[in-house]
Amino acid sequence: MSILKKKVLSIIDIARQLGISQSTVSFILNGKAKERRISDATTQRVLKFVEEVGYKPNLLARSFRTGKTNIIGLMVESIANPFFANLARLIEENAYKNGYKILYCSTENDSAKARELIHMFKDRHVDGYIIIPTEGIRDDVNKLAAGGASVILFDRCFEGDAIDYVVLDNFNSTYNATKHLIDQGYKHIGFVSISSLQSQMQQRLAGYEKALDDHSLQHYVKEVGFYLDTNTVVDYIVDFILRKKKLDAVIFATNYLGVSGLKAIKKAGLSIPDNLAVVCYDDLELFELHTPRITSIAQPIQEMSEQLINILLDKLASKNSINHKVTLPGKLIIRESSPKIARRKK
Amino acid sequence: MSILKKKVLSIIDIARQLGISQSTVSFILNGKAKERRISDATTQRVLKFVEEVGYKPNLLARSFRTGKTNIIGLMVESIANPFFANLARLIEENAYKNGYKILYCSTENDSAKARELIHMFKDRHVDGYIIIPTEGIRDDVNKLAAGGASVILFDRCFEGDAIDYVVLDNFNSTYNATKHLIDQGYKHIGFVSISSLQSQMQQRLAGYEKALDDHSLQHYVKEVGFYLDTNTVVDYIVDFILRKKKLDAVIFATNYLGVSGLKAIKKAGLSIPDNLAVVCYDDLELFELHTPRITSIAQPIQEMSEQLINILLDKLASKNSINHKVTLPGKLIIRESSPKIARRKK
DNA sequence: CTGAAAGCGCTAACAG
């Protein structure tokens, strides 16, 4: 053994050096000493030795043997989106606390890519899946779960399927936000969304429409494609708000649409809230620091992350746990972008 | 074999079913058919069969055997920080393109935690390490690299050590930003930073000081602790800008300090740029959408991520590659928060 | 050109 080559010991070396068998060592190391009724003396001797030589079990061998990796696959729309990045941070914290690590990937809302990534996770034997699904992977996700995998959806779900999820109460959150604008006196409220069949988008739209219908107000909906680059989206929004001359308020259905919307309103030469009241989804720091501060629909991201991990750990621990379908309320944070219309000068 | 239980085949099953040996199958599957001069007929037969039955090699077994995981460990300060989240997105893209997956973790600038995470990565046999180091893990990182691991630092580095890195030219970026303010006519330029010995912070401070010294101007430095919560930081900054009455401009040395700074300036009842010009680090969307738009020092994040991955892949491919120390220039994006002082009304 | 076989380090069933 050269000086440089720090021989990495295996369980068998330990067993040999202590003159006992590997299984004894293995059981002790896995906390099954009591269960296997191994003597305290032996247990202490092994623990002490392991400590001294700094032995670390080979996790690759263990994973290979057990099929468990202690890795959770996290599939988000994009890790660059502040909402998902913040979620990732919280998920990470809770996961690590419980001995799980996170492998992440971004789908960019591309189903082919999402499908591939699910297989990648499967190939890598991740223990659990946290998935922000795209429209097109419903079947794949169902198949995955049906095959016994522990999977939980976030942000959006497939209604009627058996898969667990944690989502926002998108309908009521949007209903309340719309209602708030109506209460403030706005009568021509626009809704800018992406053209998508994803549940959260559908629910947000439905909440908006219901609130307007309840007050016999007209709908003004603009849907843009998800794949458009920011500049194009901004131009579409500029066009929308300039063409719909009556518009006195707009709700942006996602955080990035909100950001593009703010750019568009600036570009169109309009001012908030004098020409247009604004409500955005997700309470980004940007919305709070904007002038004027933007009224936002905040998601309870801390609680969401905890529920996600807790449910997933629960499923991991006992395969039988079912029906964890969690819908959490959003919180409308009212700021200066949506004042009473009476105070506005047109 | 029950209907539900989709038997997952192994290489040995394939060999048996085709009446050949596992090694032949293994070689073919690993693209070594030519090298091993295996007949085309056999090769095609195996490939076709594998395709038909949808065989997937057990990655756990392969990793166990080879010691390679095709996983890169990414250790950032916090995945929730937009700068690192954006980096993570780009890193992910490049890594996946090359067959590598990413395990991420956040240090929150805690060296004990960072140390633990390095060991975790090591225990998990990640193939390569991308590390945004904390002050205190210099030795650990050096030991890791000395042990033959492929590691590359980002954002900050340890001068004089042999470890590769990709960092911003923090000195000149900050020098130029300070020079810009001086050129615009500002004479009392503050610098808000965190109290830290990290190279990037030291360099930023040095660049600021050099620019002031070159023009015989006074330094106004405020350093806040990294661990303080946002509100406390805001209060410290409020105190700083109110106490230093002469201050006519401030540079914030990190993106989050910039965000806190904007809050502080608002809270102090001052306006940008009339009372105070502002320059921030990192070109966040928030800075561009702020009113007024904030002059920022942008890091070439796209190129940084590419260099990071390329260098790491290079090291992974050939252990001999050394001395990849990359320093990239920042770009000063001049906006309305730092106009010529002549036009200002005090 | 192909096959046999030796492990990699660990877990756990089984045998004392």
Next chain:
DNA sequence: CTGTTAGCGCTTTCAG
């Protein structure tokens, strides 16, 4: 109370 041992599925050396 402890030891023996059979794999997990794959890679790769060595022998035909």
